Amino acid sequence: MWNYSEKVMDHFLNPRNVGEIVAADGVGEVGNIVCGDAMKLYIKLSADKQHIDQVGFQTFGCASAIASASALTEMLRGKSLAEAAALTNQDIAHYLGELPEEKMHCSVMGMEAFQAAMHDIRKKHPELNLPGGENDLTGEDRIVCQCFSISERKIKEVVQQNHLTTVEHVTHYCKAGGGCGGCKGEIQSILDKLNGSAAAASPAAARPAPGAPLTNLQKMKLVQETFDEVIRPGLMKDGGDAELVDIDGDTVYVRLQGRCASCPSATQTLKHWVEAKLRELVSTALAVEEVKG
Amino acid sequence: MTNEIVYVDNNATTCVAPEVFAAMQPFLTEYYGNPSSVYPFSGPAAKAIEQARVSLAALVGATTEEIIFTSCGSESDSTAIMSALATQAGRRKILTTMVEHPAVLNVCRNLQKQGIHVDYLRVDSQGRIDLDEARALISSDTALVTVMFANNEIGNLYPVWELAEMAHAKGALFHTDAVQAVGKIPINLSGSAIDFLSLSGHKLHAPKGIGALYRRRFVPFAPFLAGGHQEHGQRAGTENVAGIAALGKAAELAQQHLAAEAVQLAALRDRLQAGLLASCPDAMVNGDLQHRLPNTLNICFKYIEGEAILLRLYQAGKICASSGSACTTGSLEPSHVLRAMGLDYQALHGSIRFSFSRYNTDQDVELILAVMPGIVKALRELSPFGRN
Ligand SMILES: Cc1ncc(COP(=O)(O)O)c(C=O)c1O
Numbered sequence: 001m002w003n004y005s006e007k008v009m010d011h012f013l014n015p016r017n018v019g020e021i022v023a024a025d026g027v028g029e030v031g032n033i034v035c036g037d038a039m040k041l042y043i044k045l046s047a048d049k050q051h052i053d054q055v056g057f058q059t060f061g062c063a064s065a066i067a068s069a070s071a072l073t074e075m076l077r078g079k080s081l082a083e084a085a086a087l088t089n090q091d092i093a094h095y096l097g098e099l100p101e102e103k104m105h106c107s108v109m110g111m112e113a114f115q116a117a118m119h120d121i122r123k124k125h126p127e128l129n130l131p132g133g134e135n136d137l138t139g140e141d142r143i144v145c146q147c148f149s150i151s152e153r154k155i156k157e158v159v160q161q162n163h164l165t166t167v168e169h170v171t172h173y174c175k176a177g178g179g180c181g182g183c184k185g186e187i188q189s190i191l192d193k194l195n196g197s198a199a200a201a202s203p204a205a206a207r208p209a210p211g212a213p214l215t216n217l218q219k220m221k222l223v224q225e226t227f228d229e230v231i232r233p234g235l236m237k238d239g240g241d242a243e244l245v246d247i248d249g250d251t252v253y254v255r256l257q258g259r260c261a262s263c264p265s266a267t268q269t270l271k272h273w274v275e276a277k278l279r280e281l282v283s284t285a286l287a288v289e290e291v292k293g
Numbered sequence: 294m295t296n297e298i299v300y301v302d303n304n305a306t307t308c309v310a311p312e313v314f315a316a317m318q319p320f321l322t323e324y325y326g327n328p329s330s331v332y333p334f335s336g337p338a339a340k341a342i343e344q345a346r347v348s349l350a351a352l353v354g355a356t357t358e359e360i361i362f363t364s365c366g367s368e369s370d371s372t373a374i375m376s377a378l379a380t381q382a383g384r385r386k387i388l389t390t391m392v393e394h395p396a397v398l399n400v401c402r403n404l405q406k407q408g409i410h411v412d413y414l415r416v417d418s419q420g421r422i423d424l425d426e427a428r429a430l431i432s433s434d435t436a437l438v439t440v441m442f443a444n445n446e447i448g449n450l451y452p453v454w455e456l457a458e459m460a461h462a463k464g465a466l467f468h469t470d471a472v473q474a475v476g477k478i479p480i481n482l483s484g485s486a487i488d489f490l491s492l493s494g495h496k497l498h499a500p501k502g503i504g505a506l507y508r509r510r511f512v513p514f515a516p517f518l519a520g521g522h523q524e525h526g527q528r529a530g531t532e533n534v535a536g537i538a539a540l541g542k543a544a545e546l547a548q549q550h551l552a553a554e555a556v557q558l559a560a561l562r563d564r565l566q567a568g569l570l571a572s573c574p575d576a577m578v579n580g581d582l583q584h585r586l587p588n589t590l591n592i593c594f595k596y597i598e599g600e601a602i603l604l605r606l607y608q609a610g611k612i613c614a615s616s617g618s619a620c621t622t623g624s625l626e627p628s629h630v631l632r633a634m635g636l637d638y639q640a641l642h643g644s645i646r647f648s649f650s651r652y653n654t655d656q657d658v659e660l661i662l663a664v665m666p667g668i669v670k671a672l673r674e675l676s677p678f679g680r681n
Contacts, residue, residue, distance in 0.1 A: 009604075012604065018674065033642070034638045036598065036618065036627065039677070040677040058675060059677070060642075060675075060677055062599075062600035062618070178626075229406070
């Protein structure tokens, strides 16, 4: 059960400024039906083109998507273009009195729709000479998350504006990484670049994306888990067993037990199976050494 | 407060029947003795367990020694799967379906990481599996075929009797997760090839936290929980006497009322289905209409999103239903069952499940039919999709 604030429920049940504006100065469309939420924002400017006169929206999505869109339209109405440009997704969340963490992407979607509408205004009204709007599809506008079409720029923006430190947070805020998960490593590198090593050391980052760089602590935990959940059950199937003796840097010290200990092909087992499993599931940098006796 | 609730989410859980509550109460108050103790004070507890075993065995056409009480449906599922692997060391394959409950699916995923080969049967657009595909995938390496009796989301019934025979033909064991079926449709296991069957109390008006596993007589078994000798050494842990007594009573009630109830629930469901299809444009029923639980309706409303529909339903009349939409669970992916069926994304996010129990009435259906068209219309007016 989601715990929605009264304000969210109010904007969900009584959304403001619903509908299309026919002669809009800018229309922004984001999301799509595959993702489960989508929004269309219509902006009409004042006669002098300096202020936002009317705003309208259409949203496909859950309660918080509808409430975020409704809130955004209320916040935009009457603002100068410069004031509006300074809004962030946090402002939407605050206006609604907080959104559940997993639903923050709804507020981000509102901001994206606004940015898309601004882009449209720039195109339709080049005479206004509005700043910003260069899109560079090979650089920051390159799509990182293919499942939800999220660009590097978008990810950087949500990370910086919301002080995010983990891939999971990034997924909650903009969905990136929430589909096939194939881009989690890349999101981690974006996080690392932006946050330096601070993020990697945070305990919340305990279970990193596959392929992501590991801290020593994470590595040790993962080796231990893999050892208990995969390697020992695997060896036990054949009447063997093993003990994790120590981890030193990238070297894992293992003592074979049970039938493995007396098995002539023990070194083979160690190198080929235990090491391969650890490399596959933890880090390709790992090497296994046998501890005798 | 609860009187005002219109509860049509009985596949999620059910209310405890008053008779069931009465049957379990003495074991939470007066007769708190450990059923394994020797003095007479523990007698009623031990007796209650055996009486519950008789009632539950009768409901599914089993003998009493074939019933093992567990803590929940999930434990029963895990027990059956792990036991089938443990007792057949030479067989390293499992066959299941893409539409199982996570209690089966996630166990299989974990086993894959440990080198067990798992095949997942595909389903067609109505959620049906292909028996020929199943036959082709069962081999002399297969330890277990596990296919649910009834699907929790769409209510589909699966051909478990045939599948069990098929598994046996290749020397494999057969398990069915019947958590959604027991108490809703007649099941007679006597003489069948089903080796394991899981059930859960809270889906048939007993409380949460009590389940059972049927294990066919003489089928090799490895306990999931080791420890004390309870349940004839098949499941350690001091018995949940009150829960077991409750499950026994619930089984008794189910058996008494099952035939009449199935007709009553199907009537409610069919009225709701016909009414919604008639009053809401662009709605479509999901599942196999010929082979479906009598109490379940899964219906999708195109162009709108499930969580929004659910919250509006609650707002309009405290109507409690559920949805396969991504937003309701906090995951970003909608229902794995509806996706496996290849449902169109226009429809996928707007699916709602209504599931009835013996406590639902015509008025409940009337209320849903009265509010739903307005909700669908209001949300569609907000939606950028579905207009030209
Ligand atoms: C088909 C099915 N299997 C298993 C379960 C799990 O049962 P329990 O909650 O008792 O563990 C459920 C309940 O949600 C279910 O619907």
